[in-house]
Amino acid sequence: MASSTKPPPVEALKPITSVSASPPRLLPTALSLPPKWLNMYSSFITANQSSVTQIESALRSLTYIIPGRxxxxxxxxxxxxxxxxxxxMYHDTLLTRAISKLPGxxxxxxxxxxxKFWIAKSKxxxxxxxxxxxxxxxELLWEMMAKRKGERVRWRIIVILELVxxxxxxxxxxxxxxxxxxxxxLPERETIPEEEAPTEEEEVEMEEEVTPRVKEYKMKRTGLSLPTLPNPSDISSYLLSKVLTADDIKAPNTLLNKVNGSAQLAEILHIIQPVIYAIAMSRSxxxxxxxPWLxxxxxxxxxxxxxxxxxxxxALEREQWGKRGWAMGWWAMRGAxxxxxxxxxxxSTSERLPSLVSGVLDDYKYLWDEYYFSTSSN
Known part of the structure; x- marks a missing residue:
């Protein structure tokens, strides 16, 4: 007599793939967190610009006070x-983006x-x-790390950095x-104007004043409103604040003239001068x-x-050449x-100064004696 077999349950006939769990959805959430954190950080820096600047200055001062003790x-x-x-530098980028979005x-x-013009025009x-x-x-940090491996490696790094x-x-x-x-x-940091809260005395004066509010005149055709007139006793400063100079209406790319001929040669000499000086110092x-100094x-x-x-x-050219002129003063702190x-x-000056001031001066002398980039102006 043939033995009858019991058919398998329906669940056993289902494919194995149907039992596998669906992939977790945590990965997209995790990937979306860093942009959110960056946006939150950017908003924090923009809203607390003055505090962030003070903290940066305080931390930077810690490295200036006693550099070599x-x-x-x-x-x-x-x-x-x-x-x-x-x-x-990253904060400057965030603040520049925030300022570009502010009206007025x-x-x-x-x-x-x-x-800003060239940054927007050319990636x-x-x-x-x-x-x-x-x-x-x-660059000074690279030099310090290279010096631990010997003077030859140090000067090689200096020349490479100047060349780059x-x-x-x-x-x-x-x-x-x-x-x-x-x-x-890169653009320098600009301050975002903050609305100053009125003091108690100003609030009292505002409450005591009963002068009627001057209504703005609304133009019928365009719907725009004309601003109110300034205080009669402050008309001069109001007009001066609205004056535009020739540089204010120039296109940004025309703020500097193109150089050619001897002026272009002067610019190239200014660029390659640190490389030549570093090579001469490395061989001396x-x-x-x-x-090398001469x-x-x-x-x-x-x-x-x-x-x-x-x-x-x-005006921008005169400003930049003025900076280069002041930077030439660093040659008194370099080389021979x-x-x-x-x-x-x-x-001799340190011996006549108070101990606190002479101690700080001696700390800086250690950097000037040992490191090339401590007095570099480029």
């Missing part, structure tokens, strides 16, 4: 300083108008300028159609040798003499001039 902690101190500088903002500085300019700024903020900066500046010169370089290459075995200073002086300073010089002249003067 603890010889083993110089790397940590410079790491903190570089991190603060990079964070400040006052006119930006000539430097910010020029740099390559923005990337190169950001790279150049990051190198400038971290020169290439970045030549790229910026090319992107801007042979216009002079500006310092810094004596810090008191005048040859070579670097002569190239910078030749660049200033070759530039054209005529009637067509714009520092070793033969400035160092002895600082030593």
């Amino acid at each position: 603890f010889r083993d902690a110089e790397l940590a101190s410079e790491s903190l300083h570089s991190s603060i500088q990079l964070l400040s 903002m006052p006119n930006a500085s000539l430097h910010n108008r020029y740099t 390559f300019y923005r990337r190169i300028a950001t790279m150049l700024t990051m190198i400038q903020y971290t 900066k020169a290439v970045c500046r030549l790229c910026l010169l090319r992107i801007t159609n042979s216009r002079p370089l500006v310092t810094p290459a 075995k004596d810090k008191k040798d005048w040859q 070579l670097g200073l002569s190239i910078e002086y030749a660049a200033r003499q070759l530039r054209k300073d005529g009637l067509r010089t714009t 001039f520092y070793e033969n002249v400035t160092k002895g003067f600082l030593q």
Whole structure:
């Protein structure tokens, strides 16, 4: 007699794939969190600009007060300083975006108008300028790390960094159609106007005043309202605030004239001068040798003499050349001039100063004696 078999249950005939659980939905949620956090952080920085600026200044001051007192902690101190500088650069980007969205903002500085124009026009300019700024903020840190592996490695890193900066500046010169370089290459931080809360005395005065409110006149055809007239005793300052100069109505790219001929050669000499000086210093075995110092200073002086300073010089050009003129003062703290002249003067001055001031001066002397980028102006 054939044995009868019991058919399997219906659940067993279902495919195995139907039993597998659906993939978790946590991954899209996790990926959406970082943009939300960045937006929250951006809103916080924008709403608390003054407080953030004060905190940055306080932290930066910690690295300025005693830079070399603890010889083993110089790397940590410079790491903190570089991190603060990079964070400040990110904050500048956030504030620039926030300011561009605000209506009725006052006119930006000539430097910010020029740099914002090229950042908006060329992504390559923005990337190169950001790279150049990051190198400038971290170059001393790179030198400190390289020095621990020997002087040869240190000078090799110095030359490489100067060479990379020169290439970045030549790229910026090319992107801007042979216009002079500006310092810094990125827009500077602008303050967002905050509404000041009235004091108690002002509130009392406002309550005591019973003057009727002047109504704005609304135009019938356009529907726009004309602003109220200013206080009669303050008409002069009101009119001066509305005056526009020639630079205010210029296109941003015309704030700097194109350079050609000797002026272009002067700009190229200004760019390659740090590279030549770094190579000369790396090959010199004596810090008191005048040859590298005279070579670097002569190239910078030749660049200033070759530039054209005529009637067509714009206000932004005069501002940038003024900065370069003041930056030449750093040559008194570099190379043979520092070793033969400035160092002895600082030593004799430190002996006559109070102990607290002389201690801070000695701390800075340690950086000036040991590191190339501590007195670099480029």
